Amino acid sequence: MIKVGILGSTGRVGSLLIDDLANDEQARVGAVHVFDKLKKPVPEDTVVTNDFAVLFENSDVIIDFSAPSATEALLTEVVENGARKPLVIATTGFNKHQQNLLLEASKLVPVLYATNMSLGVAVLNKLVHLASKTLADFDIEIVEQHHRHKVDSPSGTALTLAEHAADARDLNLDDVRVSGRDGNIGARTKDEIAVMALRGGDIVGRHTVGLYNDGEFLELNHTATARNTFSQGAIKVAKWIIGKDPKLYSINDALGL
Numbered sequence: 001m002i003k004v005g006i007l008g009s010t011g012r013v014g015s016l017l018i019d020d021l022a023n024d025e026q027a028r029v030g031a032v033h034v035f036d037k038l039k040k041p042v043p044e045d046t047v048v049t050n051d052f053a054v055l056f057e058n059s060d061v062i063i064d065f066s067a068p069s070a071t072e073a074l075l076t077e078v079v080e081n082g083a084r085k086p087l088v089i090a091t092t093g094f095n096k097h098q099q100n101l102l103l104e105a106s107k108l109v110p111v112l113y114a115t116n117m118s119l120g121v122a123v124l125n126k127l128v129h130l131a132s133k134t135l136a137d138f139d140i141e142i143v144e145q146h147h148r149h150k151v152d153s154p155s156g157t158a159l160t161l162a163e164h165a166a167d168a169r170d171l172n173l174d175d176v177r178v179s180g181r182d183g184n185i186g187a188r189t190k191d192e193i194a195v196m197a198l199r200g201g202d203i204v205g206r207h208t209v210g211l212y213n214d215g216e217f218l219e220l221n222h223t224a225t226a227r228n229t230f231s232q233g234a235i236k237v238a239k240w241i242i243g244k245d246p247k248l249y250s251i252n253d254a255l256g257l
């Protein structure tokens with residue numbers, strides 16, 4: 001049985017990982033990192049710890065759905081303290097330093113980073129690339145909708161979609177991204193890619209990439225209707241990454257897309 005370590009085990013997705021692994025025939029929970037205190041029972045043989053070294057010792061692979069500062073501490077354990085286990089990172093909202101740390105860690109252990117663990121969004125990223133390249137004159141606008149508890153904005157998924165769109169047009173996203181419009185701001189410029197965020201209720205995750213032209217528009221939408229889409233996706237790629245060489249992997253690598 002593969003022993004999975006969980007960072008963010010008391011969170012909305014982390015707690016679903018515990019449930020999903022209870023029904024898995026190849027993997028079980030090895031250890032859970034608990035920042036404050038446990039919020040629900042874990043299987044009897046689970047190691048419960050707030051020590052990252054102990055989390056690593058009791059895991060064959062670690063899945064992270066937490067917060068950027070927690071991921072930073074996890075990656076530091078690899079980069080500075082010699083921890084060596086494969087990592088599946090799903091947390092979003094990293095700053096530049098945390099992104100660099102992810103790259104450093106991936107030179108030492110296999111790391112799969114995906115801002116969205118669903119198969120549908122993995123395919124959507126490819127569709128957005130194709131549509132943005134083919135419909136070269138169309139204006140691209142991205143809207144994401146999430147539950148009222150989400151703290152980072154825009155979503156990691158929306159930023160990844162925007163990166164695919166920008167890449168398809170040989171643009172640097174940092175140069176063309178617009179994150180709000182208010183007041184007498186003038187007409188839309190040709191290359192800008194807007195990424196707008198809506199928050200409310202219990203929306204699990206909805207992303208729409210619109211490509212708009214005179215006389216027609218195309219909208220590509222993905223809606224996650226259940227949060228265990230993400231936990232189950234992460235477990236699937238966690239099984240895949242064990243035994244791989246140190247490298248930064250994408251979800252497309254794991255899904256063979």
Ligand SMILES: NC(=O)C1=CN([C@@H]2O[C@H](COP(=O)(O)OP(=O)(O)OC[C@H]3O[C@@H](n4cnc5c(N)ncnc54)[C@H](OP(=O)(O)O)[C@@H]3O)[C@@H](O)[C@H]2O)C=CC1
Pocket residue numbers: 007008009010011012013014034035036037064065066067068069070089090091092093114115116117118152156230
């Ligand atoms: N890639 C993907 O497919 C998906 C990614 N996500 C991302 O995963 C992350 C978690 O989402 P969600 O489960 O909704 O969030 P929650 O707020 O429900 O859970 C966050 C978890 O992280 C823990 N945590 C927070 N700060 C620290 C810290 N400094 N050290 C250790 N643990 C900490 C929390 O512990 P405590 O309970 O004690 O506060 C909790 O267990 C977000 O970044 C979200 O965007 C979410 C869904 C899908």
Ligand SMILES: O=C(O)C1=N[C@H](C(=O)O)C[C@H](O)C1
Pocket residue numbers: 092115116146150154155156157158204205206
């Ligand atoms: O916080 C969430 O809930 C989600 N976060 C991820 C993101 O920021 O893209 C993925 C998913 O949409 C749910």
